[in-house]
Amino acid sequence: MFNILDRNIPDKVKRYKNVLKNASPVLSSDGMILSDIGKMSILAGLLKLEFKEWVFCGFYRVVEPDKLEIGPYQGHVFACCNITFGKG
Numbered sequence: 001m002f003n004i005l006d007r008n009i010p011d012k013v014k015r016y017k018n019v020l021k022n023a024s025p026v027l028s029s030d031g032m033i034l035s036d037i038g039k040m041s042i043l044a045g046l047l048k049l050e051f052k053e054w055v056f057c058g059f060y061r062v063v064e065p066d067k068l069e070i071g072p073y074q075g076h077v078f079a080c081c082n083i084t085f086g087k088g
Helices: 004-027 036-050
Strands: 056-064 067-075 082-084
Touching (some): 036 056
C-alpha cells in the first residue's frame, strides 16, 4: 500500500540530523552541565524550531507509578498537565 507521507522521509531525516547537530554540543558530556529538565527544554526548543508545522513538541515525565506530568514543551496550545497511564 502506498503512503503519501513516505515521500517526506528523506526530508525528515535531514531535519532530525540538523536538530542532533545543533543539540550535540549541549547534550554531550563535554558541553554545558545541565539537568535532564534543562536538556529536555533545549531539545524541545530545537525540535520546534526545526519542525515549525508541529503544534506541540515536548516531554512528559513519570512522577508517580501511574501518572505522567508535563515537562518542558514548546507550542501554541495549553498541554494536558497530567495524564494517567492508560487514559491518554
